Amino acid sequence: MPTRSAEFHAPPSCQSPRWVTVAAVLVAVGCIGFAAVNVVFEGLDHFADGPYAEYASGITVMNWLVIGLKVFGAVVALLSVSSQPVLLRPAVVGVLTWGAFTTLAVYVVGSMVEAIGMATGLLADADDIGLLDVGYMLFFLTLAAGFGVLAISHTRRHRLPRRIAVLGMFGPPVVLGGVLFVVPSLLAAIGVMPPL
Numbered sequence: 001m002p003t004r005s006a007e008f009h010a011p012p013s014c015q016s017p018r019w020v021t022v023a024a025v026l027v028a029v030g031c032i033g034f035a036a037v038n039v040v041f042e043g044l045d046h047f048a049d050g051p052y053a054e055y056a057s058g059i060t061v062m063n064w065l066v067i068g069l070k071v072f073g074a075v076v077a078l079l080s081v082s083s084q085p086v087l088l089r090p091a092v093v094g095v096l097t098w099g100a101f102t103t104l105a106v107y108v109v110g111s112m113v114e115a116i117g118m119a120t121g122l123l124a125d126a127d128d129i130g131l132l133d134v135g136y137m138l139f140f141l142t143l144a145a146g147f148g149v150l151a152i153s154h155t156r157r158h159r160l161p162r163r164i165a166v167l168g169m170f171g172p173p174v175v176l177g178g179v180l181f182v183v184p185s186l187l188a189a190i191g192v193m194p195p196l
Helices: 018-043 055-081 090-119 131-158 162-166 170-187
Strands: none
Touching: 018 055, 018 131, 018 170, 055 131, 055 170, 090 131, 090 162, 090 170, 131 162
16 A cells, blocks of 8 residues: 655756766866966966057956956855755756856857868968867867856756746857957047057
8 A cells, every 4th residue: 555655756866977967067167277277377467568458458358357257166066966045046057057058069069060161261271270279179078068067957956947047148249249249349439558
């Protein structure tokens, strides 16, 4: 004879598998490490001299904006494996993880298209592609894959509806459009740097 409690469905498991937690930590470390590169650039005044000197003030603003985004990405990665809602609701974290994944995926695809164009001589000389460029692209590919794993796991564990993933897919135009076009245009408009 089934007990009364057997009539109810068990709540979804909000505990992340260990390997997903490890993935989240690695993604967070990658984000923080990559943010540290921008901090080093600022500390060394990397763009103060040379061909970009007149853009140095604007690049400083952009650098700190990117540092903030990378640190925020690390926080989102860790929140995605939390068993209890911390700071943000699971649905919001779901949108952010899908947004991070799709933004990085679009960036990687764009970089690959550019690399193919360079390798075939359509955009530039293939010799312009160095080992550092390949490593850079592989790093972003790994980061995108990591956020993809976190987005899928978080969505399944919290049984989030599909619209959460769809909302997250608006990330690329918002983030990339803001970083690459909107913010530089605003900085140029207020005289922080010359027009692009």
